[in-house]
Amino acid sequence: xxxxxxxxxxxxxxxxxxxxxxxxxxxxxxxxxxxxxxxxxxxxxxxxxxxxxxxxxxxxxxxxxxxxxxxxxxxxxxxxxxxxxxxxxxxxxxxxxxxxxxxxxxxxxxxx
Amino acid sequence: xxxxxxxxxxxxxxxxxxxxxxxxxxxxxxxxxxxxxxxxxxxxxxxxxxxxxxxxxxxxxxxxxxxxxxxxxxxxxxxxxxxxxxxxxxxxxxxxxxxxxxxxxxxxxxxx
Numbered sequence: 001x002x003x004x005x006x007x008x009x010x011x012x013x014x015x016x017x018x019x020x021x022x023x024x025x026x027x028x029x030x031x032x033x034x035x036x037x038x039x040x041x042x043x044x045x046x047x048x049x050x051x052x053x054x055x056x057x058x059x060x061x062x063x064x065x066x067x068x069x070x071x072x073x074x075x076x077x078x079x080x081x082x083x084x085x086x087x088x089x090x091x092x093x094x095x096x097x098x099x100x101x102x103x104x105x106x107x108x109x110x111x112x
Numbered sequence: 113x114x115x116x117x118x119x120x121x122x123x124x125x126x127x128x129x130x131x132x133x134x135x136x137x138x139x140x141x142x143x144x145x146x147x148x149x150x151x152x153x154x155x156x157x158x159x160x161x162x163x164x165x166x167x168x169x170x171x172x173x174x175x176x177x178x179x180x181x182x183x184x185x186x187x188x189x190x191x192x193x194x195x196x197x198x199x200x201x202x203x204x205x206x207x208x209x210x211x212x213x214x215x216x217x218x219x220x221x222x223x224x
Contacts, residue, residue: 042214
């Protein structure tokens with residue numbers, strides 16, 4: 001089944017404790033991206049990747065890192081999480097930039 | 113990057129046709145218009161994409177006037193399961209490094 005898989009789906013952590021949210025797609029898509037969703041602010045893009053080893057900042061990249069060493073994986077790294085990074089995170093992939101985006105089920109992160 | 117303006121919310125009764133309009137006054141020549149649907153606690157799902165005039169698929173129709181400064185998503189005979197947030201996006205699908213702006217979308221509530 002074609003899908004985008006995120007892990008973990010739910011996580012409660014404390015300020016400063018590094019964490020990684022994994023994202024994997026099995027559709028051989030070139031384009032992948034991360035979004036965060038907050039009440040009243042809609043979906044905002046954090047980082048995106050046009051292909052392996054090609055990443056770029058979205059609208060709200062501060063406090064996040066990403067890597068794209070393999071085509072199928074695009075992990076989101078929070079080196080030192082802070083409470084303002086408490087949010088619902090979505091990973092998405094597309095066969096090309098501007099194509100239909102396929103979203104994962106979301107990862108709800110709480111930073112205390 | 114063309115930004116979009118949509119109504120924050122709409123209500124409709126079951127069985128009615130719903131039209132959600134999106135304003136994109138700064139749309140560029142190469143920009144396409146794409147609509148996504150998001151149910152609570154799920155990632156957005158692609159509905160329809162178009163460039164001009166009218167596009168129809170099994171789920172919805174998209175009407176784009178000649179000046180392309182707005183577009184209308186039409187959902188025929190809505191049911192309770194169509195209650196969701198609908199996002200209008202505008203972007204150049206042939207461009208290189210760029211990103212898509214989701215905004216806050218339109219929250220559609222279908223009433224029995």
